[in-house]
Amino acid sequence: MARRPIKIRDANLKRQKLLGLADISTREITVDINAHQTERELLDTICHEVLHVASDDLLSEQAVDSIAHDLRTLLCS
Numbered sequence: 001m002a003r004r005p006i007k008i009r010d011a012n013l014k015r016q017k018l019l020g021l022a023d024i025s026t027r028e029i030t031v032d033i034n035a036h037q038t039e040r041e042l043l044d045t046i047c048h049e050v051l052h053v054a055s056d057d058l059l060s061e062q063a064v065d066s067i068a069h070d071l072r073t074l075l076c077s
Helices: 039-054 061-075
Strands: 009-010 022-023 030-031
Touching: 022 039, 030 039, 039 061
Parallel strands: 009 030
Antiparallel strands: 022 030
């Protein structure tokens, strides 16, 4: 059975002091696009939040950070 696609939306997350947020149950990520200073930083946040959703939040925060960094580095090279 195919998994539902991950959706992304832009929202102001300044109040929560977040750059991105993952909702595992709806498979939706929210990213504060304007809070990012570079496209690389934005890509890193998107990769990070997608990993939370794609792994059903089974990966540790350290693993998500590491893999997201590797993905961003690969995609930006």
